[in-house]
Amino acid sequence: MIARGNWVRKLCRFVGAEEREHCDLCGAVIPASHAHLIEVARRRLLCACAACAETAGAAYRRVPLEAHALPGLDLSDAEWDALGIPIGLAFFVHSTPDGGPVALYPSPAGAMQSMLSLEGWNDIVARNPVLATLEPDVEALLINRTDGRREYFRAPIDHCFALTGLIRRHWQGLAGGSEVWQAASHFFDALRTGEMRHG
Known part of the structure; x- marks a missing residue:
């Protein structure tokens, strides 16, 4: 928790x-x-x-208060590649205005929406029923696949926006620079260890 x-x-x-x-x-x-x-x-x-x-x-x-790691989530490298996310970070949320799931990823311009194959996403959800229990609009599947990691979290949407803010604030040049990836690493360290305490 x-x-x-x-x-x-x-x-x-x-x-x-x-x-x-x-x-x-x-x-x-x-x-x-x-x-x-x-x-x-x-x-x-x-x-x-x-x-x-x-x-x-x-x-x-x-927005819920807590995030939870999902260590048993089943997502193959081929499925991740098929999602077409250009960086190793993304979050997926059921959007009421869009009438279904949307894929977003942090960028220097803020949260960018990526085209999502519903067939591919539905296959992932079928193998991972926990994803069907995410609260629409306020909970997301947050994915970290940077530096060879395969980490998945059930995350309040404000966590995802916080990560997006970090990426936007620290991004430099075409590839982001070392500072942005260090900031992202610290974010996930805090998420992993439960050090994100509000107040």
């Missing part, structure tokens, strides 16, 4: 929050440890006070 970490503060700055964090719905000052919501139609992450997190309408979904 992996809890959210201090990266949430950086993430809120990345999506436009002030240094002193405020609820994106009512404007109230909020502590570093606070809820996140997804505005489903716009796929936009919001910081929320406790009251707004509890009373937000159907346009919003609350």
